[in-house]
Amino acid sequence: MTDRRPLDVLFRYGPVALMVVVGLVLPLTTSDYWLGRILLWIPLAIAALGLNLLTGFNGQISVGHFAFYGVGAYTCGLLVAKWDWPMGLAVLAAVVVCFVVGVVVGLPALRIKGLYLALVTLAVAVLFPDLVKHFESVTGGSSGLYITTPEMNSRGVVVERSIQILAPEGIDLSTEQWTFYLYLAVAIVAFIVVRNIVHSRVGRSMIAIRDNEVAAEVNGVNVAAVKVFTFGLSSALAGLGGAMFALWEAQLFPQSFTLGFSLVLLVAVVVGGPASVLGPALGAIFVGVFEDMIKPELPDELSAVTPLILGLSLVGLMLVAPGGIAGMARQLAARVQRSRPPAGPAKPSGDPISTQPSTT
Amino acid sequence: MALLEVGDIEVRFGGVVALAGLDMAVQSHQICALIGPNGAGKTTLFNVVSRLYEPTRGRVHFDGADLLAVRPHGIASRGIARTFQNLALVQGLSVLDNVKVGAHCRTRGGFWSASLVVPSLRSERAVSARAMEVLERLSLAHLAHRPCAGLPYGTLKRIEIARALMSQPRLLMLDEPASGLTHGEVDELGGLIRRLRDDLDLTVLLVEHHMGMVMKISDQVVVMEFGQKIAEGTPDAVRNDPQVIAAYLGASA
Numbered sequence: 001m002t003d004r005r006p007l008d009v010l011f012r013y014g015p016v017a018l019m020v021v022v023g024l025v026l027p028l029t030t031s032d033y034w035l036g037r038i039l040l041w042i043p044l045a046i047a048a049l050g051l052n053l054l055t056g057f058n059g060q061i062s063v064g065h066f067a068f069y070g071v072g073a074y075t076c077g078l079l080v081a082k083w084d085w086p087m088g089l090a091v092l093a094a095v096v097v098c099f100v101v102g103v104v105v106g107l108p109a110l111r112i113k114g115l116y117l118a119l120v121t122l123a124v125a126v127l128f129p130d131l132v133k134h135f136e137s138v139t140g141g142s143s144g145l146y147i148t149t150p151e152m153n154s155r156g157v158v159v160e161r162s163i164q165i166l167a168p169e170g171i172d173l174s175t176e177q178w179t180f181y182l183y184l185a186v187a188i189v190a191f192i193v194v195r196n197i198v199h200s201r202v203g204r205s206m207i208a209i210r211d212n213e214v215a216a217e218v219n220g221v222n223v224a225a226v227k228v229f230t231f232g233l234s235s236a237l238a239g240l241g242g243a244m245f246a247l248w249e250a251q252l253f254p255q256s257f258t259l260g261f262s263l264v265l266l267v268a269v270v271v272g273g274p275a276s277v278l279g280p281a282l283g284a285i286f287v288g289v290f291e292d293m294i295k296p297e298l299p300d301e302l303s304a305v306t307p308l309i310l311g312l313s314l315v316g317l318m319l320v321a322p323g324g325i326a327g328m329a330r331q332l333a334a335r336v337q338r339s340r341p342p343a344g345p346a347k348p349s350g351d352p353i354s355t356q357p358s359t360t
Numbered sequence: 361m362a363l364l365e366v367g368d369i370e371v372r373f374g375g376v377v378a379l380a381g382l383d384m385a386v387q388s389h390q391i392c393a394l395i396g397p398n399g400a401g402k403t404t405l406f407n408v409v410s411r412l413y414e415p416t417r418g419r420v421h422f423d424g425a426d427l428l429a430v431r432p433h434g435i436a437s438r439g440i441a442r443t444f445q446n447l448a449l450v451q452g453l454s455v456l457d458n459v460k461v462g463a464h465c466r467t468r469g470g471f472w473s474a475s476l477v478v479p480s481l482r483s484e485r486a487v488s489a490r491a492m493e494v495l496e497r498l499s500l501a502h503l504a505h506r507p508c509a510g511l512p513y514g515t516l517k518r519i520e521i522a523r524a525l526m527s528q529p530r531l532l533m534l535d536e537p538a539s540g541l542t543h544g545e546v547d548e549l550g551g552l553i554r555r556l557r558d559d560l561d562l563t564v565l566l567v568e569h570h571m572g573m574v575m576k577i578s579d580q581v582v583v584m585e586f587g588q589k590i591a592e593g594t595p596d597a598v599r600n601d602p603q604v605i606a607a608y609l610g611a612s613a
Contacts, residue, residue, distance in 0.1 A: 201467055201487075204457055211449075211453075218442060220527060221433055
């Protein structure tokens, strides 16, 4: 139906291909120290992906999504540290727990919308670190949860050692490199799953609810079920990110999951481009570069005002590109396409993807 | 036999009575027009049949079954589709995807099959193909991949009809389809509604202020005022009803 010209293909798959290639090459060319920091952008991207599904595609605003990240992190951490669960199983359990928690929080979302819903999620975000501190006997409270496993050392003494995701025998990769590839693979699967959902019948009903709830309902969409399920799925993705964060850090503190981080996650979504599948990954890279690379370089006098700098750059970006980085790329693609002469007689203007404003 | 039967329906919003014990029936395979001054309760009736409003009293039967026992999102699968007076399209989706939303109740597939692609791909193709057929029928196929935002009003109204048709309805409810259209477009629309009725074996319930079109295409006209039916009959009978002339059409009609 549509002609696939090289430029269309480039615009459609180029960004994904570029990110995957960079992801594959990065561990081989980067020091383990930097790799250890950069690989934490991946859980962040997955959490942003979840938040974007909820806020960007379904129109439900959550400003407390890092609480779900925290629930995932602590669920996974506790299962591994206290009950010696295998890591993979603990991650799965964290995803399931977060799905349930998301559904529970999503239920009131059926009655309230917009800013009021944002306030409820704000409460969740504020509550979560306090809950962790309150149940100190289980979570370790402010002094932290150390995710360790007992191990026999060379002198035959059993000691507690921080967990590590070790490369299997025979694969010559450092822990950082192996973990990075593993996390990248998980992220790719997560993004593909979300892409498929967004382009499916379910995705259409999510977007329909965002834009016109009544129209969605009249067309047979079970609005309540879709909204609650989206909340659960979104929370499950955040939980997946949180669990990955926990396994890498091997120590959890309540102050790692405060409201400020939830807002950073929202920034990642907005900067990357709401209602774009790839946007959250771009947004997570933006936030990661800012937090890990730019912020430490700033002079000490400025360190107190870094949130202000982030905020101002956000406002600036929104003025230039209201659709975020993904929106900017889409506009560019559309402009390039328009400037080209049509390929043949009576061909309607090209690629369906780059002209759709919200489902790329 | 009456496809849609509304009996003694009352809808109150606080002190305002929008429908005051309305009785009416729409016969199968007919085009029935609902006319009356603004505020007569025409759209309220649509919203009752769509289950968006809960009536304070009365009954609604569709094909013999009690419609008030059906949840709002179950109405479409019963075979009732509608358009809206003030357009209810999904701005963020392309024309094709908007129309595909209409097939929601005729397709299956949840989060699981959606995320695993393979099983959903075939049904997705089938839906796309059917959506293109419907767009073709309404001469909209060339716009399929355009976003809805920015298209002319008359076109958007037709896209809404296309979406409604995707649910394979037996009753199509059109809320002021001719409003905002040019003279030529109204004539075309009238022909289209008749054609759709004949080709797809539809029953049409129509709210419309454009008397020319109403009188030309309707089999039956129901006149409402203050939430009640004041007259009913063929276009000719209604046109000459003194009560209708006084209430609505005006003395010079």
